[in-house]
Amino acid sequence: MSSEVEVTRSHPVPDPGIPEHVERWVDVDPAASRRAERQIAACFGAVPLLALGFIVVYFFVPKTWAIQFAGLHAQAQNFWLGLLGGVAILLVGIGAVQWARLIMGDHEISEERHPAGSTAEDREQALDEVHEGITQSDLPRRKLISTTLKIALPSLALPALVTLLDMGPWPGPGMRAATIETTIWAEGVHLVTDVTYRRIKAVDMVVGELVNAAPENIQDLNNDPAAKAAATAKAAIIIVRMDPNTIKIPQSRKDWQVDGILCYSKICTHVGCPISLWEHQTHHLLCPCHQSTFDLGNSGVVVFGPAARSLPQLPITTDSEGYLVARSGFTVPVGPSYFERDSTHDYQNGDN
């Protein structure tokens, strides 16, 4: 290769050629060369020692020993196994790189490259062969064969399509209404604390209190962990009590709360993280995933972040003994958005 290659479409930049060869220090100084060799040999020579050390540590360092150093608390065996094994592998790499840099041949080469396309002759010949094949198959005259073949091949996709579509329930309106658009909340279901499943008396809640809660009938699913998890993913709620004089309660939701005790879905309307990060002074509920913030003192409207819809509120009241109980299920689907969701019934800031 030389720099005389003309500038063409395939060579937009003239070939700069190969830079002048300057010998490495190790090529001209025999002492440096020997030193480099010793360095590389030392790298490789240390590897078997480290590997032996690894085995010794594996068998003879008790698992109970620990290393305390600069705030580090590590199991001694793990620490030494990792250090010896890691350094051994590193030394193999360092030795190999130094070997290539200092000892192996040092001459500049230029990689040869050519245009990738075939020559015009080759292309013409290939097309001739294709045309000859079409003529010999007699397809241009036999229309019946070509038509039936055009139908036969695509029809093979049908079995695949049908079996793929039948892999699960078809997510039509009926299926959606029975699954993602409903929860196990219903009229008369008691609100109970999560984990401990204790009913909650309205008078026992103080202003500023937050309860992570669940529907009482979630316990009916205790024998079916998968169904329980699926139901919890939609039915989880938080109950908060605020001073009724400091919050906005729209006329349409006056009967949804008990003296400042409000109940909301715990599932963020953005992508469905469970949220209970509530600041009782600002009434803001913050989702830790993407910082969507809902104002629980204003029917759960979004005040910050990527969520597009208010947090669904669960209408609640008290039973004859004063325990909190649901007036109905959620009036809108809880959880994240999906394409077919009807969002016309969600609470908008300022609705009454």
Place this chain on the structure above:
Amino acid sequence: MSERPRRRTRRSPLRRAALIGAALVVMGGVSAIAAPTVSNASPLPTEVGTGAQIFIKNCASCHGMNGEGVTVNGTAIGPNIQNAGAAAVSFQMSSGRMPMAGQQQQSRRTTNTFSADEIKAVAEYVGALGSGPGLPTASQYDTSGLTADQIAKGGELFRTNCSACHNYAGKGGALSNGNYAPPLTGTGVTNQEIWEAVRTGPQNMPVFSPTQLSDQDVQTMIAYLSDVNSSPDSGGYTLGGIGPVTEGAAAWIIGIGGLVGFALWIASRGARAR
């Protein structure tokens, strides 16, 4: 002509600064000796109890003489604390959050300068002003004698009710608008303070009343926290224990950075003969 003015301009600022400095030292020394020392417990010339005395001296300027709160020009300087309860006072004072040094976005944990008896006296005084959670007894937050099962249950309760803000291991976390939930471990937080915070909901923290979390529940949660934080991190550095952020940063900076360094070294030309 050219000598004297130049010398004067060069020396006079220094001399002035030295004079001001000397004056400040003298005045500071005099005031340090002459100023009356303020003791938190020195008695007032009245017949009120210790708790009331300490309250009037340290709390009343913001919370009012009777804990009714202070409002200046429509801005609340300090809230009404008549129904805050003795437990709230004990939490705020023993964690050094109150008395506040000044108005700030979030009252932070600082060094408590009061003795346990003084705090108890103020807490009882404020507790008597209204209703509110009283001081806990040691048996309410003592975690000794709990079984592994109970501690595991406490962990479930902690992860359900507390981890959203305080992290699964109680390391704290971010809230909105620059606020944060403080760490519950490693900063001298006592079991009593955790109990008091759960029951009184300091600042933006919600209240968790005995209806939903019984005293035994709170005990097991505290035991879970101590258990988690007394078990050694055998993996080495915890990197704050706050999950993928620091671990990802360490992998990128140390791991990828190291690889870039090696790549540069492999491709470098090295020492040449000229």
